[in-house]
Amino acid sequence: MRSLLTLLVAYILLVLQSTVLELAPVRMAAPSLGLLVVLYVGVSAKWAISSASIVALCTGYLLDLVSGAPQGVHALVFILICIFARALSTRVAVQGIVLSAAVSFVASLLASVLVIIVRARVTPEGGYGGLKDAPLEALLTGVAGPFVLGLLRRIDGKLEATRARVGLGRGARSRNAGRAQSPWR
Amino acid sequence: MILPNGKRLREGAVVGVTLLLSLIALRMSAKDPGELSTLDRGILGVVAPAQAAMSTVARAIANVAGRYAELTHVRAENDRLRSENSRLRAELMETKRVAAESGRYQRLLGLRDTTPAETLAARVISIDASPYFRVARVEIDRGEGLVKRGMPVLTPEGVVGRINRVAGGSSDILLAVDPRSSIDVFIPRTGGRGVLRGKAGENGYHSTIEYLVRGEQAREGDLVVTSGLGGTFPRDLAVGKVSRVTPNPSGLYQEVEVAPDVDFARLSEVLVVVAPPPTPDPDAGSPARRPPPLPGHGPSIYR
Numbered sequence: 379m380r381s382l383l384t385l386l387v388a389y390i391l392l393v394l395q396s397t398v399l400e401l402a403p404v405r406m407a408a409p410s411l412g413l414l415v416v417l418y419v420g421v422s423a424k425w426a427i428s429s430a431s432i433v434a435l436c437t438g439y440l441l442d443l444v445s446g447a448p449q450g451v452h453a454l455v456f457i458l459i460c461i462f463a464r465a466l467s468t469r470v471a472v473q474g475i476v477l478s479a480a481v482s483f484v485a486s487l488l489a490s491v492l493v494i495i496v497r498a499r500v501t502p503e504g505g506y507g508g509l510k511d512a513p514l515e516a517l518l519t520g521v522a523g524p525f526v527l528g529l530l531r532r533i534d535g536k537l538e539a540t541r542a543r544v545g546l547g548r549g550a551r552s553r554n555a556g557r558a559q560s561p562w563r
Numbered sequence: 564m565i566l567p568n569g570k571r572l573r574e575g576a577v578v579g580v581t582l583l584l585s586l587i588a589l590r591m592s593a594k595d596p597g598e599l600s601t602l603d604r605g606i607l608g609v610v611a612p613a614q615a616a617m618s619t620v621a622r623a624i625a626n627v628a629g630r631y632a633e634l635t636h637v638r639a640e641n642d643r644l645r646s647e648n649s650r651l652r653a654e655l656m657e658t659k660r661v662a663a664e665s666g667r668y669q670r671l672l673g674l675r676d677t678t679p680a681e682t683l684a685a686r687v688i689s690i691d692a693s694p695y696f697r698v699a700r701v702e703i704d705r706g707e708g709l710v711k712r713g714m715p716v717l718t719p720e721g722v723v724g725r726i727n728r729v730a731g732g733s734s735d736i737l738l739a740v741d742p743r744s745s746i747d748v749f750i751p752r753t754g755g756r757g758v759l760r761g762k763a764g765e766n767g768y769h770s771t772i773e774y775l776v777r778g779e780q781a782r783e784g785d786l787v788v789t790s791g792l793g794g795t796f797p798r799d800l801a802v803g804k805v806s807r808v809t810p811n812p813s814g815l816y817q818e819v820e821v822a823p824d825v826d827f828a829r830l831s832e833v834l835v836v837v838a839p840p841p842t843p844d845p846d847a848g849s850p851a852r853r854p855p856p857l858p859g860h861g862p863s864i865y866r
Contacts, residue, residue, distance in 0.1 A: 389610075389613075392610075392692070393610065393614055393617050394617065395692060396614060396689035396692035396700075397614050397617040397618040397621055397688065397689050398800060407694055408694075426574060427574050427578055428573070428574045428577030428578060431577060431578045431581040431582075432577065432581055434581070435581040435584060435585055438585065438587075438611070439588065440606065441692070441693065442588075443603055443606055443607055443610065443612075444610055444689070444692045444700075445691075445692035445693035445698060446692070446693075446696050446699075446727060446728065446735040446737070447590065447693055447695070447696045447698075448592035448596055448700025449587065449588045449589070449592040449603070450585050450586065450587070450588030450589030450590075450591075450592055451589065452693070453584075453585035453588055453589075454582070454585035454586065454589060456581055457578070457581050457585055461578065470818055479589075485643065490695070491695070493695050494695060496589070497600075497695055497696075500589060500592070501593075501596075501742070501743050502592045503742050503743060503745075503760070505742065507762070508694065508695045508740070511694040511695070515694055544669045
């Protein structure tokens, strides 16, 4: 349920990225909104790395289809970013506007480099060009980062609260399970 | 978070499987770049209408915002003359916008009438969703089943690119400025022929002519048109103008940059050539390199 909702958010953000942002004043670059979804599921302790990597795969593949890139380029890069984000989250708690923006910026730069490398492997005629666009895209992603990460955190929190209310939350479920197995009623 | 060994193994296995799936997708797309699976078609079938709707809403909002921005600088005192002036200006802007839009459609219709090929009009619903791939997505009314991979795409200004992927009523255009695109072109002034390829890593829309044999030197401003070789693009379609010639006295080929005639950043409507123009009749005397423009119609793309 949570994964589906997150994928729906990713879908909306990708459609937004591919249409509305073309009218933005900075024409040649747009924030990588799909990447921010992957970054969130990667750094969030609420997400198991397996679910996070599935979300990363689906979001990346969707971006491949939406952007006309060879299928698998963004999917592979997003999974790698997800793993990077998980590794980072064990050392740094990504909280607050400044840190969220900084991590979004770095992740976007890293994703751009990886996309260029994978693209060069798949379509060698493209070469390694395109790095000039990366800083501007990373900057815009850094600006959008705190907002998108905040939105996803809020959605996750709301979902968690709802699940807890109806007794489906992780804590509630384990408590219920414990109660059912306990001989003391 | 410390996980028990079994769970850690399971988590690792799922991550490994996702990595493997992405690598398989990469390998398959490298083998046949334009091929879409049923799943891909299904996903794009869901995405394209949303993109089209969002694009329409965005353009409407941009129009309203533009008019609002034009009006907000009018002072709050509501001076009658000032408000009258702004109202007239807003009307003028709207009229200009409508006139420009109508002009665009007229030029497109003119091109359609003067192009001796069967064409379909298409509306651009997204462009450059990723900055590393120069691809535009178009929505084609009644184009389902007619549009095929490799078909040329034009505007009144010149060549836009070719169809790369088709999914129902929407298609991806590989723009002529994408490094994966290659179009056989020639420079009519010098007769030099080469392959036009998009320039990777440019912070704009540029392309270069590769394998342009040295001979008569190309000059800045030289017209570049399609050669018709390769069979995809008809002959003599405008592509752009030579924007830079890098001297390379020792090389076999000339190094030439081309600025496209098409403004890719402002692409909104295009024509897809679904059937090539008829080949000229060799018995009909002097070969007509291009059809004469019909009276009262727009400019021809054929140069």
